[in-house]
Amino acid sequence: MKxxxxxxTLLFCNTALAxxxxxxxxxxxxxxxxxxxxxxxxxxxxGYASEDEWSIGAxxxxxxxxxxxxxxxxxxxxxxxxxxxxxxxQEFEVPALNTRIEQKVSGVKVRLYGxxxxxxxxxxxxxxxxxxLKDGKVAKLLGAGSTRGDDIYLAASKLHLGALNGYxxxxxITARYSEANQTGLLGFGAKHADKSWLLEASSAVFLSREVAxxxxxxxxxxxxxxxxSHWRDIxxxxxxxxxxxxxxxxxxxxxxxxxxxxxxxxxxxxxxF
Amino acid sequence: MSLSNSYKRLxxxxxxxxxxxxxxxxxxxxxQQVGEQAGLERLVDAxxxxxxxxxxxxxxxxxxxxxxxxxxxxxxMCDVLDGPCTYEGDNMVQIHTGMKINEHDFNHTVxxxxxxxxxxRLSHSLQNKILARLxxxxxxxIKI
Ligand code: HEM
Ligand code: HEM
Numbered sequence: 001m002k003x004x005x006x007x008x009t010l011l012f013c014n015t016a017l018a019x020x021x022x023x024x025x026x027x028x029x030x031x032x033x034x035x036x037x038x039x040x041x042x043x044x045x046x047g048y049a050s051e052d053e054w055s056i057g058a059x060x061x062x063x064x065x066x067x068x069x070x071x072x073x074x075x076x077x078x079x080x081x082x083x084x085x086x087x088x089x090q091e092f093e094v095p096a097l098n099t100r101i102e103q104k105v106s107g108v109k110v111r112l113y114g115x116x117x118x119x120x121x122x123x124x125x126x127x128x129x130x131x132x133l134k135d136g137k138v139a140k141l142l143g144a145g146s147t148r149g150d151d152i153y154l155a156a157s158k159l160h161l162g163a164l165n166g167y168x169x170x171x172x173i174t175a176r177y178s179e180a181n182q183t184g185l186l187g188f189g190a191k192h193a194d195k196s197w198l199l200e201a202s203s204a205v206f207l208s209r210e211v212a213x214x215x216x217x218x219x220x221x222x223x224x225x226x227x228x229s230h231w232r233d234i235x236x237x238x239x240x241x242x243x244x245x246x247x248x249x250x251x252x253x254x255x256x257x258x259x260x261x262x263x264x265x266x267x268x269x270x271x272x273f
Numbered sequence: 274m275s276l277s278n279s280y281k282r283l284x285x286x287x288x289x290x291x292x293x294x295x296x297x298x299x300x301x302x303x304x305q306q307v308g309e310q311a312g313l314e315r316l317v318d319a320x321x322x323x324x325x326x327x328x329x330x331x332x333x334x335x336x337x338x339x340x341x342x343x344x345x346x347x348x349x350m351c352d353v354l355d356g357p358c359t360y361e362g363d364n365m366v367q368i369h370t371g372m373k374i375n376e377h378d379f380n381h382t383v384x385x386x387x388x389x390x391x392x393x394r395l396s397h398s399l400q401n402k403i404l405a406r407l408x409x410x411x412x413x414x415i416k417i
Binding site: 018019020021022023050051052053081115117118120160161162163165166167168208209 | 375376377380381383384387396397398399401402404405408409411412
């Protein structure tokens with residue numbers, strides 16, 4: 001019931017404290033807590049705060065693939081559309097092993113340049129995600145070198161108004177320097193494996209002001225030698241107003257911990273205050 | 274590693290949308306698509322009505338001569354949308370200097386323009402093309 005009234009409040013409360021951005025331009029919440037797509041952090045900062053405003057947001061997401069389930073909830077703060085602070089807790093369920101892996105991710109993102117709508121060049125941000133596993137047993141068992149790590153990333157994004165036959169077109173490219181295995185859920189690094197640069201990308205078309213349809217790609221390292229796959233998804237995101245976003249996606253996470261064909265669905269809800 | 278069929282279909286759809294927009298010739302100007310002078314007047318009147326009812330943007334216009342603004346804004350839009358007009362009024366910097374419009378209020382004005390475009394039933398894609406013409410002007414309008 002609490003959830004229902006929470007959602008109802010967001011759906012009908014059109015006046016967020018900070019409404020200084022155009023609808024949908026902050027993006028949604030990615031699984032590590034940063035503003036982004038579902039799996040890729042984007043250059044935009046979370047929430048609708050513009051240069052002289054601040055805002056906070058909260059989200060919960062669930063990804064459900066064949067043999068695993070990931071639940072994430074987190075909060076995000078935006079200071080003057082310059083700095084984004086985020087914190088997320090992930091719970092990764094492995095029903096077959098009756099195991100749950102928990103990871104905490106704290107993030108900071110700084111906007112270096114631009115605005116995804118108005119600047120001539122893409123908006124550019126740099127960010128860090130500090131991750132630590134609560135209990136590194138599984139990670140150690142699989143040969144991971146560490147149970148905590150830091151990802152650093154550089155992201156560029158742009159919204160092209162009317163570019164696709166009159167439809168607004170969005171793209172983002174992120175380069176991430178990381179040694180995280182399965183985003184850190186299976187630890188960090190391994191013997192003979194070091195940090196590497198990984199490429200991530202998203203693209204979306206806005207079918208209306210409120211609805212975007214997009215795809216994402218996230219390159220993954222293979223430190224543990226378990227055939228870790230690149231991740232992909234197709235998403236649809238709905239922005240009924242500046243207080244609420246609901247995103248659904250179809251995931252293709254490939255092979256996880258040696259188990260193939262991890263496809264499934266994803267839903268995420270973000271509220272902005 | 275192969276992508277799912279739905280992913281490939283989406284790829285195809287996106288590629289086709291890009292291709293179609295690239296080879297489509299534009300037989301009409303945006304000005305014509307808005308409905309020429311009469312359509313533009315309807316749009317600007319709806320926009321002025323939106324501003325008049327808005328507590329954020331209206332204060333900027335407290336001292337403004339609305340009929341002068343209406344005429345100037347219509348001519349400027351006509352010019353920007355490739356219509357048969359030449360805007361000869363003060364430039365964007367001269368007009369908006371001293372207003373200190375911040376990003377929030379600019380975007381809020383864009384929200385009002387979108388509401389006005391919805392009110393006069395401009396299509397989603399025409400709205401976006403109009404916004405694409407106006408967006409580059411922001412740098413000459415805000416924070417001065
Ligand atoms: C709209 C965006 C994109 C679409 C629709 C797309 C589509 C595809 C397709 C069809 C493949 C072939 C998969 C296969 O059958 O093996 C592929 C692979 C790949 N793409 Fe993309 N791509 C997109 C964006 C990107 C971007 C922006 C990058 C990098 C900057 C990228 C990097 C890769 C890489 C590295 C592979 C090889 C992955 C592998 O080892 O299987 N993709 N992508
Ligand atoms: C791309 C966006 C904009 C464009 C193209 C634009 C264009 C114009 C034009 C052409 C005029 C002159 C009309 C005349 O001849 O009198 C004008 C006047 C004015 N604009 Fe803007 N404008 C924009 C954004 C804004 C915003 C965001 C605000 C405030 C929030 C604003 C406030 C005003 C005011 C108050 C006047 C009247 C000045 C006076 O009293 O003479 N404009 N604008």
